[in-house]
Amino acid sequence: MASLQNQKNNTMGWETFSKATDLQKRLLFTLGAMIVYRLGTFIPLPGINSVALQELFARQAGGILGMFNMFTGGALSRMTLFALNIMPYISASIIVQLAASVVPSLMSLKKEGESGHQKMNQYTRYLTVLITIIQGYGLAMGLEAMVGSNGSSAVLYPGQWFRFTTVVSLLGGTMFIVWLGDQITARGVGNGSSLIITAGIVAGIPMGLAQTFELARSGTLSTGALLFVLFMACALVYFVVFIERAQRKILVQYPKRQVAGRMANGESSHLPLKINPTGVIPPIFASSLLLLPMTIVNFSAREGQGADWVVTLSTYLSHGTPVYLALYAGLIVFFTFFYTAVVFNPEETADNLKRYGGFIAGIRPGKSTADYLDYVLTRLTVLGSAYLAVICCFPEIMIAKFSVPFVLGGTTLLIVVSVVMEFATQIQSHLLAYQYEGLMKKAKLKGRL
Numbered sequence: 001m002a003s004l005q006n007q008k009n010n011t012m013g014w015e016t017f018s019k020a021t022d023l024q025k026r027l028l029f030t031l032g033a034m035i036v037y038r039l040g041t042f043i044p045l046p047g048i049n050s051v052a053l054q055e056l057f058a059r060q061a062g063g064i065l066g067m068f069n070m071f072t073g074g075a076l077s078r079m080t081l082f083a084l085n086i087m088p089y090i091s092a093s094i095i096v097q098l099a100a101s102v103v104p105s106l107m108s109l110k111k112e113g114e115s116g117h118q119k120m121n122q123y124t125r126y127l128t129v130l131i132t133i134i135q136g137y138g139l140a141m142g143l144e145a146m147v148g149s150n151g152s153s154a155v156l157y158p159g160q161w162f163r164f165t166t167v168v169s170l171l172g173g174t175m176f177i178v179w180l181g182d183q184i185t186a187r188g189v190g191n192g193s194s195l196i197i198t199a200g201i202v203a204g205i206p207m208g209l210a211q212t213f214e215l216a217r218s219g220t221l222s223t224g225a226l227l228f229v230l231f232m233a234c235a236l237v238y239f240v241v242f243i244e245r246a247q248r249k250i251l252v253q254y255p256k257r258q259v260a261g262r263m264a265n266g267e268s269s270h271l272p273l274k275i276n277p278t279g280v281i282p283p284i285f286a287s288s289l290l291l292l293p294m295t296i297v298n299f300s301a302r303e304g305q306g307a308d309w310v311v312t313l314s315t316y317l318s319h320g321t322p323v324y325l326a327l328y329a330g331l332i333v334f335f336t337f338f339y340t341a342v343v344f345n346p347e348e349t350a351d352n353l354k355r356y357g358g359f360i361a362g363i364r365p366g367k368s369t370a371d372y373l374d375y376v377l378t379r380l381t382v383l384g385s386a387y388l389a390v391i392c393c394f395p396e397i398m399i400a401k402f403s404v405p406f407v408l409g410g411t412t413l414l415i416v417v418s419v420v421m422e423f424a425t426q427i428q429s430h431l432l433a434y435q436y437e438g439l440m441k442k443a444k445l446k447g448r449l
Contacts, residue, residue, distance in 0.1 A: 006252060023189070023430040033180055034199050040082045041075035041112060041200075043168050047162045048079045048143070052152045054070040065083035070412065071287070073200025079143070079154075081173035084135055086196055087217065089178045092127035094285050095334075095340060120338070128178060129171065136374035139162060189430070190423040194280065198419040201412050229398060236391060239416045241385050244279075246382055247272040250373075252358045269358075271349075273377060278339040279422070280415045283392050284341075287411060288333035290324070330390040334383035346373035390413070 044050065057069065057077040072085040100106040100120065109116035119348040140163040155162055167300065181192030188195075190445040215221035221229075249270040305416045350370035359365050392411045 007327060012269065021279045023196050023427065026187065026189045026217070026430070027260055027427075030184055030190065033184050033192075033197065035080070037177065037180060037199060038073070038203065039204075040173065041073050042078065043081045043272035044078050045081065045083070046165050047156045047395075049152060049154050049156050051080070051310050052146070053077070053079055053143075056146050056197060069199055070204050071197060073203040075200070081169055082177060083139070084132060084170050085200065086174070086177050086181060086193055088131040088174050089124070089128045089193070090284060091131055091183075092287065096124045096129060098338075101338075114242055125175075127306065128174065132171045133167055133176045136167040142167040169333070176271065185432045186360055189426050192420070193414075194419045194422070197284065198416055201416055211322050212409060223440050233397065236413050237394065237417055240391060240414055241421065244418055244421055248275070248376065249273075250376065251361060252353060253361055254358050256355070273344075273380055274384075276336075276387060277343055277380075278336055278384070278388075280384075280418045282332045282388055283411045283414060285335045286328055286392075289297060289331060289401060290328060325393050327440045328396070329393050332389050332392060333385040336388055338383055339385075340377065340381045344377060346370045 053076065060082060068087075071087065075082040075085060096106070096230060100110055106120065106123075109119055112119075143154045144158040144162070177196060181196050184190065184192030184195055212221070212226065217224040249272050252269050252271050254267045254269075334343070347370045350366060350373060353359065353369060354365040360369055360372060363369050391414055395411075395413070
């Protein structure tokens with residue numbers, strides 16, 4: 001009976017999807033935008049010596065450049081128009097949101113609703129342009145300094161003209177990705193920025209798995225270690241799905257009230273608080289902040305000719321070192337608490353409950369409710385930050401120990417699984433909205449009859 005019921009539900013779901021033309025258009029638009037993005041990751045910058053560049057990246061595949069290259073979907077190693085990906089925009093978002101918690105003028109903008117949100121987005125884009133120009137110029141300088149083993153330079157014709165064209169090309173590519181992400185969010189399904197980052201990671205998964213099996217075939221990675229890595233990857237996926245669906249439900253009650261001359265019974269509902277309300281934002285922010293300075297340092301230093309402090313910094317902050325892991329975990333915890341405070345305001349939630357007559361059993365409305373929500377949210381955030389730190393840092397230790405590709409790391413799995421879950425949830429929401437719309441139309445037709 002259960003199998004027949006599931007089969008019936010699947011059939012009804014497919015029939016609903018086949019009739020939901022708006023959802024189909026949104027999915028096709030999202031797919032087309034992802035194809036356009038992937039095509040852009042293969043358009044090279046002018047004046048690049050691709051052979052020397054591939055050799056240099058092969059030598060640094062296990063370092064920070066390799067991880068940044070993973071987030072860009074291989075665009076950095078190919079040095080294409082999308083080499084910086086959407087990371088400058090993420091860095092700008094971090095700076096603007098931090099400033100909004102300190103600068104009074106930006107704090108007032110946050111309270112102005114949609115108009116203030118649009119102004120802050122505008123400031124974020126201005127800052128994205130500035131960061132992209134700085135990163136692009138540093139990238140161009142670093143490319144001119146990079147020399148292969150045979151003495152060949154990564155740049156065919158170095159000079160001011162190459163730096164100018166590189167900055168303009170990278171700026172155009174980054175702003176196009178930002179615009180494309182906004183279009184996906186508005187006209188497609190899911191969050192555009194998250195989907196773009198996920199697309200870059202997913203594009204490297206087949207190659208990463210192939211490299212892992214090649215390590216096992218050549219004897220570099222033992223069979224037991226290979227099975228352990230694959231088992232841990234599957235366990236991480238299950239753990240991420242379990243935690244991301246976990247909620248702390250707070251019972252909210254509403255008193256009896258008179259409606260249309262009749263006394264309506266009191267109702268109750270739940271206020272769901274997720275263990276990880278921030279999603280993949282803290283790991284992305286933490287990775288972006290760690291990769292931003294180190295990428296420029298690695299590009300700016302000549303092979304074997306870098307300054308002593310550059311070599312020391314690169315050694316201490318290389319992938320999998322204790323300093324790197326400590327900074328990574330600390331940044332994840334910080335951004336988890338920070339972004340939770342941004343997305344959930346206990347005082348505002350308590351005021352809304354009081355306005356509509358809702359209350360939490362045993363807690364007085366107003367400030368007491370806000371304090372209780374803040375207490376519960378703080379405890380959940382402690383668990384959420386610890387979960388994110390473990391899920392992101394523990395696989396990094398395995399990557400450093402077994403030398404497997406970054407695509408099997410905790411950060412990448414967390415991003416991919418979380419974004420896929422959010423994507424599936426939005427599809428279900430569109431299908432549910434379409435079903436309600438159909439029911440409303442039928443009710444209107446019956447009413448006319």
